[in-house]
Amino acid sequence: MSDVSTLLGEQVSVKLSGDVIFEGILTDLGQDILVLFNGIKYYYIPWMHIHMVYQTEELKEKIKNPNEPSITQEMETISYRKILQNAKGIFSEIYVTGNITFHGYVMNVLSDYLVFYSPVFHTMYISLSHLKWITPYNHKVVPYNLNDDTLSVHPSTTPLHRSFESQIKKEIGKLVIFDGGTDPMKIGRLNKVDNNQLELCVASGENVYLKLAHIKSVHLP
Structure with missing residues (x-):
């Protein structure tokens, strides 16, 4: 260091x-x-x-020095968790996997995941161990140039558990989308969550098994 x-x-x-x-x-x-x-x-x-x-x-x-402060400006020491807490309510871009980024708002930071609200995907659960980077936008940026009525945030009212695994268990029996939905084998009805393993029934009716540790994001359609 x-x-x-x-x-x-x-x-x-x-x-x-x-x-x-x-x-x-x-x-x-x-x-x-x-x-x-x-x-x-x-x-x-x-x-x-x-x-x-x-x-x-x-x-x-050659990159010019910034003329606007970062969200770490008033922190004596910075940390991953402090930055995520300070990013709450600021329209941000985050990256976890593949060739897509998610745009929205950090709503809550739990023990090993965060709750993210996207105007496109709505409430998402993002594993902290897979979040590669976050970049808050300038406060003047209006997401997708939407008006206030269209942009109004409607986060899920589902009670939040401290751990990523416990929170995903709340979605058993529902249709879920993992990792942004770019892989059809990661879209389906969640049947089971047990011993760091997920059982998912995909569109064909086939059951597939996924390792929870490799799941980066979760949202419901």
């Missing part, structure tokens, strides 16, 4: 899982998260998904 801290204020490249590379100014860091400004917005990236932080001799583009 002390070595990385020497790069504070410098333009760096950050390599994530899946060979995803971000470039920006390293504006802050903590034991489990770092903050990168790419010239337009801040990215809050958990250390668990970072493979490498480095400076390159030849910069593709």
